[in-house]
Amino acid sequence: MADKSPRGLADVVAASTAISDIDGREGRLFYRGYDIHDIAGKISFEECVHLLQRGHLPTQAELGTLAGELAAGREIGSTAESLLGYVVTSGTPMEALRTLVSALSVDDPDAGDPSIEASRRKATRLVAQMPVLVAKYEAARRGSTVPDPDPELGIAGNFLLQITGERPSDRAAEIFDECLVLHADHTMNASTFTARVIAATLSDMHSAITGAMGALRGPLHGGANEAVMRTLTSIDDGVDGVEGFVRAELEAGRKLMGFGHRVYKTEDPRATHLRKMSEELGKLTGNTLYHDMSRRMEQAVLEAKGLYPNVDFFAASVYHALGIPHDMFTPVFAISRMSGWTAHVIEQYEDNRLIRPDSEYTGPRDQRWVPIAER
Ligand code: COA
Helix, strand or coil, X not given: CCCCCCHHHCCCCCCCCCCEEEECCCCEEEECCEEHHHHCCCCCHHHHHHHHHHCCCCCHHHHHHHHHHHHHCCCCHHHHHHHHHHHXXXXXXXXXXXXXXXXXXXXXXXXXXXXXXXXXXXXXXXXXXXXXXXXXXXXXXXXXXXXXCCCCCCHHHHHHHHHHCCCCCHHHHHHHHHHHHHCCCCCCCHHHHHHHHHHCCCCCHHHHHHHHHHHHCCCCCCCHHHHHHHHHHHCCCHHHXXXXXXXXXXXXXXXXXXXXCCCCCXXXXXXXXXXXXXXXXXXHHCXXXXXXXXXXXXXXXXXXXXXXXXXXXXXXXXXXXXXCCHHHHHHHHHHHHHHHHHHHHHHHHXXXXXXXXXXXCCCCCCCCCCCHHHC
């Protein structure tokens, strides 16, 4: 019999990776050796994509090449386009987008080519297509169309343009760009692990990413940012209602969304940046309510449970202030994490072995079969 496994595979090293690293005790996160505190707000999401997918920060020329590939790769193809009208009529955005991401493979120029080189091209296209897909989904359910991308804007600015229909301010685009960098990769989180397990069967890039989308959707993972916003909007009395809400939730044995982390034993370093953005955007928009409620909530949860906010907590008030619809918060997470997922799938292909762990059997043994008529 196998040894008893740690619940939820806590502390189990499930893969080797050179893409990102976490020091949970010190609350530090590194992308290919760069401390997130050194690069957040300094590199663009496109530079981050290059770092994660291609292994190093780009030169100006390399960044230009990548920008050209991203601009050329953002068309979503006729299959996903034709499905939009169906998927907007029911279900949640993440259900729809999981289906749409899967459909992207049909029209991919490298469809059917399992080589690593083709997978690299698919990876770039997926990063380019994901924000367009999310914006097109939002436009389709509103019965409108997305504005054309502005060649002067990067992925972040163009996404804000296409999801809100208005050209973002320079500062809003910068802040959202930093959000995308902060969410881009995070070692062996549930969705990345899912993608690697699928890739390790030598299945294709789109299958791995579709699986990752399904894992991200859950409220214990990427679905938490949307759940945080639901929490904030459900509390009567604004800031004054926060402490009573926290107490009642904990007494009822319910978890508070946006708090706690499997790896971080102290503040999630991404939350440090998002807290500042939430404060700045509150001031810029003239509405600090959700930031003020969030601050009160983090104090209350720390005092009551010793838990710190994770990446999803302040992302909620940031995305709200940027004008992103609340049920699109998790798809926005997917726009960023696409860069990390695809990098991990390629890394898995480069040194592959089937991921097939053992399990600990807990059922009955030595059962005796009897014919159905005698049961
Ligand atoms: N609110 C209240 N209590 C929490 C909590 C939260 N957000 N997160 C953890 N806890 C408590 C659990 O109730 C448990 O308490 P107990 O030992 O008294 O039963 C203890 O802390 C350990 O929790 P557990 O769920 O086993 O930890 P984990 O490592 O499996 O879970 C998360 C990590 C992230 C899934 C968990 O913290 C959580 O569910 N957070 C809320 C969802 C969320 O924000 N997800 C986004 C993650 S980036």
